[in-house]
Amino acid sequence: MLRPSISIPRRARGPLWRDPTARALFFQGLLLAAVLGIIGFLVHNTMANLDARGIRTGFDFLDRRAGFSIAQTLIDYSSNASTYGRTFLVGLANTLLVSALGIVAATLIGFLVGLARLSPNWLLARLAGAYVEIFRNIPLLLQILFWYFAVLRALPSPRQSISLFDSFFLNVRGLIMPAPEAQVGFMATPLALAAAMVGVMALVIIARRRQAATGAQWPVLPLSLAMLIGLPLLVFWVSGAPLEWSVPELSGFNFRGGMQVLPELVALWVALSIYTAAFIAEIVRSGIQSVPHGQTEAARSLSLPGGLTLRRIVIPQAMRVMVPQVTSQYLNLIKNSSLATAIGYPDLVAVFAGTTLNQTGQAIEVMTMTMLVYLSISLVVSALMNLYNARMSLKER
């Protein structure tokens, strides 16, 4: 900004409206007045409208009994005892479930397709390219509807299920599969897994220090794998294998036992994963291509073997480009999971901003809570990404 500094002799001041500082203040004041005016106008209208319709504002409705059933509940919920506040949590849990499943699958498919696009094999590269171009350019909602109505709704009835090993069954009601049932004493196994994780972390730190000090390398990977798999297995076996499987069985027109995965969840999961994977594949491709060729050549001239070049030279540099973009795809996936409402998967938007809103009529409170959930997820992840970027950005000396 053009602000006269002390060393310069004071220039003759022009009229006030030519002074940048005064103008900046004036325009900001104008904007502030406009924003306050708009907010005041909206609040006034809303109050008047709510009054006219006899809607009471406030969050009391969260303690009232909901009285509707939800098809998939990850936490305790019953239609005649739980409150509207509980429906919020049930919906949120379902959103998080499908998002987590989608993120895992989309990452796997995306990395495979992205690497395939870089393959020297012409056919494979073209196939991967076709995948990206097809799925990236079709609306996600259409893909969700396609998987749900055209594929899963067309599956056979429970009696004619497609079965795999007589324990997995696919039919119009979804995927039915064996469910693990923990017996007394099973808790020791997850605890052992947690202990193994801590152990691996310690191992990595010690090994790194040791290598820095002496140059000697420990076989960290095999040791960690042995710990991660071996310790829980050992504990599981010692504690007498306290896990039983409830295998689904056809009785009458439906299945008994096992656990049922809703067809809505399957459709949403498949569509979200395939769609997001197309974007991740492009990010992976451009990330790897962004590493200058000189880097691999330099590594080769130091006679590093191919695998080590990839692990130590190419991937760390590609990651710096890829991680922020992939994270923003994850955020997109979480936000896109709200399309669940189109096929009736009971996610946050369908349950809370749908049924609960319609039953209570508390539009403002419900929409605010729903939007705040997505907003806070986005903001927290962006804040973490900014930290990551600050740590990973090139240190220029």
Next chain:
Amino acid sequence: MSTTAYDTDETLIASRPPPTPQGGVVHWLRTRLFSGPVNSVVSIVTLLVVVRLVWPVIDWALIQADWVGSSRADCTSDGACWVFISTRWSQIVYGFYPSAERWRVDIVLGLFFALIAWLVIPRLPGKKTAALMALIGLPIIAWVLLLGGMFGLPHVPTRAWGGLMLTLTIAAVGIVGSLPLGVVLALGRRSKMPFVRAICVIFIEFWRGVPLITVLFMSSVMLPLFVPANVEFDKLLRALIGIMLFWSAYMAEVVRSGLQAIDKGQGEAGAALGLGYWLRMRLIILPQALKLVIPGIVNTFIALFKDTSLVLIIGLFDVLSIIQAGLTDSDWLGFAIEGYVFAALVFWVFCFGMSRYSQIIERRLDTGHQH
């Protein structure tokens, strides 16, 4: 007298034969597909997968398909029943627009595609006129013709709009509205006035943090509460406002990335020449910044175009919802795949076209910006 080497023939090296030509199908196959045992196996497996996947699709969609007819009885073969699409063709394009008035939609669509062709084909002159027509002329003409109610044209309410025409309307309004709004927001976010910057940051981060569905829900549930009770808001207009605000935030971030890439010296040089803020932005910064981010802008357009399909959830009948509604027609049950494949094709053609165009324009403009 000493003899130099070139005096005698003996010192010359015999000319080597020219390299054997490395072209042809065999060479191509050997380097691209069968360069080693692993590669060969990969090629064969991929080829098998492609054949197993693609051939049934072609067989179903083209060879065995039924193309002509008027009812489902005409679909006798095993393939796709495109009769399902052809009998509802007029609905897919016009929605529930009264048939006597459809010429109005035809004129607008014709103008729309003609203007796009004019803008896209590089050889045609008068791009500025075309751009002005597209940004100002066409919206006015479209508004008068589609809505009617003036110049003796009967009024057609927006709830009768639908199909491709509605999809294109939403996309066009969204694009034309969100780009200028995005530019203003991006400039505001880079402003030196703290309050202006804060407002823009809050606005942008809010819209970018929530899903479009909740925005559409909000515009259909909450917007009526925000305005005085006597103001009647059209459902389409509500959705358009939501879509415009939502995408302007994404557009702002794209434009901001372009603004950040412009050297500070550019603006300072402009200031040294005595240009004010807006002149500096209009003549120096924005032309360079926008040119840099054309791919990003087009990507946002593509995302916006795809997401027009979300109006299905608030009960507007775009291409996808018209087809979706047709699937529940009791005379035409069981043609879901045909319906979705056709809708996918419509969206794909537009989106793929846009992305290819952005790649072409990126290549054409690439010469200008090299530091």
